[in-house]
Amino acid sequence: MATPYLILICLVACCLVMALVWYWAIKINNAGVVDVFWALNFPLIAILLFFLADGFEGRKQLICSMVLIAGLRLGAHLWQRVIGHLDVEEGRYQQLRKEWAPHENRKFFWFFQFQAFSNVLLAIPFFLIASNQDPKIHAFEYLGIVLWGIAVLGEAAADWQLSQFKNELCNKGKVCQVGLWNYSRHPNYFFQLLLWIAYFLFAISAPWGWIAISSPLIIAYLLFKVTGIPATEEQALRSKGALYREYQQSTSAFIPWFKKQVSAEK
Known part of the structure; x- marks a missing residue:
């Protein structure tokens, strides 16, 4: 069709x-x-x-x-x-x-x-x-599959860590800083963007495959400017206030390994 x-x-x-x-x-x-x-x-x-x-x-x-x-x-x-x-x-x-x-x-x-x-x-x-x-599977397609696996596992880990944190009654009103959330305020969004980059890499060998770059670009725009990070952080500031402001100052908004670098530099 x-x-x-x-x-x-x-x-x-x-x-x-x-x-x-x-x-x-x-x-x-x-x-x-x-x-x-x-x-x-x-x-x-x-x-x-x-x-x-x-x-x-x-x-x-x-x-x-x-x-x-x-x-x-x-x-x-x-x-x-x-x-x-x-x-x-x-x-x-x-x-x-x-x-x-x-x-x-x-x-x-x-x-x-x-x-x-x-x-x-x-x-x-x-x-x-x-x-x-x-009929030939190209190198970029294999790269896309590998990156897809990393993205799915990373996002699943971030979601699981946040769910476990929220399930503990003693954590009510607190900010999750366990696992990946200790290094990024939005590790789930990071791996979600990685997922769409993987789909782009998989598509690039197809006829007109370069058009697929639109997907990770759109996701990046939504995450950084619209329904992702801005809306999530506004709600976190409304509900957690000073606790979340402190978390903002100590962690990267996106890339999970940023906090380690800052700590090392200090």
Whole structure:
């Protein structure tokens, strides 16, 4: 199937999913569920590509498996975090609800639809890879697979460490500084960006593969300027105040090994 048709089918599917999720979010008064299904829309795209794309079968199986594993892992982590507190909406969305009142439901609908659009826009590497008919697996593709493995394991470790910290009642109101979080305020975001760089490397050997650079660039913009670090740190400052300010001064915002370097220099 031609790539434009694949993109259209995936866009319609993701928009339908987000429309249903929006309806559910209105019913339960918790927009935080959008995060879960944003992650799960990537496995949906992978499944559609597996059955509809006409690229080299071995490569298609590889990329679809990679997207499925990474998406389901993140989706399961977010599901556990959000579903465990359905009666309490995450602070970021509470803030949006206040800012968008009295038309918050309408604005949340378009926000959810934008998430579906971002799913498909970020999936550009997947479309290119799954449609690549070259039977040879190139060096950049192997490099992408290795980097993908590092990214998935690193992000899983960061998420697990934060979850374990939050599960301890004695840590309520404290700032997580265990494991990777001792060296970076956002190690999960660091490995998430690394994941999209891996997808770009995997796609670069495909025809028009250079276009896939858009995905890590978009993710970097979102993480640094929009819904990632700025929104997360604003909420952390609102909820933890001086404790988080001290944490900001002692750690890197992003790169996990920065704190060690600072300590060594001092």
